[in-house]
Amino acid sequence: MQYENVRTTCIYCGCGCAINLQVLDGEIVGVFPDPQHPISRGSLCIKGWNVASFVRHPDRLATPLVRQGEGFREASWDEALQLVAERMGAIYAASGPQSIGFLASAKCTNEENYLLQKLARTIVRTNNIDHCARL
Amino acid sequence: MREQICKLVAEKLPELAGVVALRQTAVGTAPYLFREGDDLSQLVLEPRYPLPSVVSMLQKRYPEARFGVVARGCDARALVEMAKRNQIDPERLYLVGFTCSAEQAAECYCAAPAPDTAGWPQAMVVGVPVAGAPPNPLVAQYEEMSLAERRAFWQQQFAKCIKCYGCRNICPECFCEACALEDPLWVEAGMLAPPFPMFHLVRAMHMASRCVACRQCELVCPAHIPLTVLYDLMRRDIGELLGYEPGADIAAAPPLSLTLADGMVHGQDQLL
Ligand code: SF4
Ligand code: SF4
Ligand code: SF4
Numbered sequence: 001m002q003y004e005n006v007r008t009t010c011i012y013c014g015c016g017c018a019i020n021l022q023v024l025d026g027e028i029v030g031v032f033p034d035p036q037h038p039i040s041r042g043s044l045c046i047k048g049w050n051v052a053s054f055v056r057h058p059d060r061l062a063t064p065l066v067r068q069g070e071g072f073r074e075a076s077w078d079e080a081l082q083l084v085a086e087r088m089g090a091i092y093a094a095s096g097p098q099s100i101g102f103l104a105s106a107k108c109t110n111e112e113n114y115l116l117q118k119l120a121r122t123i124v125r126t127n128n129i130d131h132c133a134r135l
Numbered sequence: 136m137r138e139q140i141c142k143l144v145a146e147k148l149p150e151l152a153g154v155v156a157l158r159q160t161a162v163g164t165a166p167y168l169f170r171e172g173d174d175l176s177q178l179v180l181e182p183r184y185p186l187p188s189v190v191s192m193l194q195k196r197y198p199e200a201r202f203g204v205v206a207r208g209c210d211a212r213a214l215v216e217m218a219k220r221n222q223i224d225p226e227r228l229y230l231v232g233f234t235c236s237a238e239q240a241a242e243c244y245c246a247a248p249a250p251d252t253a254g255w256p257q258a259m260v261v262g263v264p265v266a267g268a269p270p271n272p273l274v275a276q277y278e279e280m281s282l283a284e285r286r287a288f289w290q291q292q293f294a295k296c297i298k299c300y301g302c303r304n305i306c307p308e309c310f311c312e313a314c315a316l317e318d319p320l321w322v323e324a325g326m327l328a329p330p331f332p333m334f335h336l337v338r339a340m341h342m343a344s345r346c347v348a349c350r351q352c353e354l355v356c357p358a359h360i361p362l363t364v365l366y367d368l369m370r371r372d373i374g375e376l377l378g379y380e381p382g383a384d385i386a387a388a389p390p391l392s393l394t395l396a397d398g399m400v401h402g403q404d405q406l407l
Contacts, residue, residue, distance in 0.1 A: 001168070001170070003189065004168070032166070032184060033305075034165070042355055044299060044357075046297070046298060046299045
């Protein structure tokens with residue numbers, strides 16, 4: 001028998017509200033806001049309150065999918081990342097940095113998005129960076 | 136006070152499955168189930184979380200286990216009302232109560248800032264109770280208003296609502312599996328702010344004879360809506376009309392609950 005709260009940051013937007021995931025015997029059973037957090041100060045929006053509901057949702061993708069004909073097939077992370085690197089490398093070699101764009105995500109932390117734009121600007125050398133909200 | 140509580144918890148832990156309290160770690164403070172052998176130096180008393188809801192969840196998941204809880208006055212009141220509605224089992228709960236400071240009571244406009252353990256099977260209180268604090272001055276101001284002014288007041292307040300359901304989620308007395316606030320019959324879906332005044336008045340009505348004035352709903356509201364003005368008046372009316380104070384007496388039957396037993400409806404006598 002184990003009950004604890006695991007502190008994390010809400011992934012739904014860039015505000016960075018703190019959430020406590022209530023974990024009972026290894027299963028997420030609820031969310032508490034944190035009254036002492038300097039940003040969210042004990043409040044959450046409806047998405048934050050329900051943030052735990054997708055973790056084990058049956059619709060959630062649990063592995064990368066690679067397009068195959070009209071559909072998709074499951075792939076390992078290694079295979080998927082390898083494929084992305086190869087295809088991006090080929091497009092880059094053929095058409096240059098302007099042919100590639102990056103879409104950052106609201107579901108990542110600010111730090112992760114910072115790393116993504118670093119990758120775009122310093123390695124691929126493109127300023128084509130936008131946000132998933134404008135997809 | 137904290138040391139005294141930790142000592143008591145340590146003494147009780149061997150006979151309990153665990154004690155629900157707040158744990159402080161490097162990342163923050165949140166509810167936790169302390170078990171035998173856990174580091175009790177991490178047990179703290181601030182800030183406030185709805186620990187009664189955690190007790191209820193644990194007791195339901197483990198229907199044989201006995202737990203303890205470190206509880207403030209309002210937590211104990213919440214547990215009293217939960218017990219009456221089969222959300223917790225007082226026989227399987229050891230209540231480690233503690234008194235709030237006068238400052239805390241003033242902040243909460245709390246009339247009873249210490250747990251009342253009368254009628255609890257297993258309970259004790261650490262600390263010396265301070266006097267109750269004066270009520271929220273906003274309630275008196277509100278009562279000075281005309282009907283039209285009251286309507287305008289709530290229209291303006293409820294228009295701020297972002298419908299996060301936080302007030303409901305945090306409330307120890309909101310435990311229905313099917314919630315009227317999610318039923319399109321009562322609250323039209325997809326509207327922000329929720330159409331005046333159903334969302335808030337449905338909740339206020341459902342708090343009649345249940346709200347124990349813990350103020351968690353107001354603390355959690357991102358729109359800073361003074362929800363407890365409504366609930367305080369509801370508490371006053373339930374007291375005046377039905378002679379019932381939610382959370383005060385574990386032996387008193389809630390006046391708005393009817394039970395079916397022996398083929399009879401019980402509870403109406405108190406309504407008449
Ligand atoms: S409402 Fe506030 S003062 Fe009253 S018992 Fe709860 S925390 Fe303490
Ligand atoms: S004060 Fe608010 S959170 Fe506390 S019991 Fe009343 S309605 Fe529920
Ligand atoms: S906590 Fe406040 S904003 Fe959220 S639903 Fe309740 S009244 Fe509306």
